[in-house]
Amino acid sequence: xxxxxxxxxxxxxxxxxxxxxxxxxxxxxxxxxxxxxxxxxxxxxxxxxxxxxxxxxxxxxxxxxxxxxxxxxxxxxxxxxxxxxxxxxxxxxxxxxxxxxxxxxxxxxx
Amino acid sequence: xxxxxxxxxxxxxxxxxxxxxxxxxxxxxxxxxxxxxxxxxxxxxxxxxxxxxxxxxxxxxxxxxxxxxxxxxxxxxxxxxxxxxxxxxxxxxxxxxxxxxxxxxxxxxxxx
Numbered sequence: 001x002x003x004x005x006x007x008x009x010x011x012x013x014x015x016x017x018x019x020x021x022x023x024x025x026x027x028x029x030x031x032x033x034x035x036x037x038x039x040x041x042x043x044x045x046x047x048x049x050x051x052x053x054x055x056x057x058x059x060x061x062x063x064x065x066x067x068x069x070x071x072x073x074x075x076x077x078x079x080x081x082x083x084x085x086x087x088x089x090x091x092x093x094x095x096x097x098x099x100x101x102x103x104x105x106x107x108x109x110x
Numbered sequence: 111x112x113x114x115x116x117x118x119x120x121x122x123x124x125x126x127x128x129x130x131x132x133x134x135x136x137x138x139x140x141x142x143x144x145x146x147x148x149x150x151x152x153x154x155x156x157x158x159x160x161x162x163x164x165x166x167x168x169x170x171x172x173x174x175x176x177x178x179x180x181x182x183x184x185x186x187x188x189x190x191x192x193x194x195x196x197x198x199x200x201x202x203x204x205x206x207x208x209x210x211x212x213x214x215x216x217x218x219x220x221x222x
Contacts, residue, residue, distance in 0.1 A: 001169070004152070034210055034211075036211075036213075042215070043113070043114070043200075043212075043213040043214060043215050043216070044200070044202075044211070044213045045213075046210040046211065046212070049209075049210050089152070089153070091153075096165075096166045097143075097155045097158065097166045097168065098143070098153075098155060098211075099155070100145075100152040100153040100154075100155075101152055102150070102151065102152040103152065
């Protein structure tokens with residue numbers, strides 16, 4: 001069992017603030033790290049797939065980095081908007097299965 | 111194109127009963143995985159099917175089983191339901207193992 005930790009557990013920010021949260025994992029022995037966004041009453045939606053140390057991905061105001069040597073990935077949201085409110089999940093794929101973190105719940109206050 | 115379809119959306123069952131959940135993946139996706147989410151827990155992996163074969167299984171008791179049909183549709187069965195089985199069950203499909211998932215909307219199972 002691989003323990004994927006996400007912090008913080010929840011976050012409240014004002015509209016327009018930039019924010020970031022962390023996904024930590026104990027091993028660099030994995031195929032890929034995935035980020036998902038999960039809005040209430042909807043299905044989790046894929047954001048990024050990252051495989052290499054130093055990977056950086058960007059989608060609009062959201063970006064992510066991966067550091068496999070130190071075992072973490074950061075997700076950044078620039079200029080948060082109310083529609084960014086969701087739970088953000090990271091997951092490691094080891095070749096056999098995905099291991100999900102418990103997520104960071106983001107609330108953006110208008 | 112149609113997304114991942116899970117049925118039913120909500121289900122209430124009594125302890126000791128059994129239940130079958132269904133998942134239809136995106137057309138062309140041959141890998142189907144099942145996850146359980148309970149309050150305070152991350153998504154817990156149940157099993158993955160690919161081309162009608164179970165490829166991987168998570169750490170769940172034998173009461174949890176599944177299968178995949180030739181059209182890639184998958185079913186999950188839980189027998190002898192316990193109160194602790196109350197959860198959201200998510201199905202996810204992908205082209206191949208390790209590729210990004212497309213998730214269904216889930217089945218909310220309540221065991222009373």
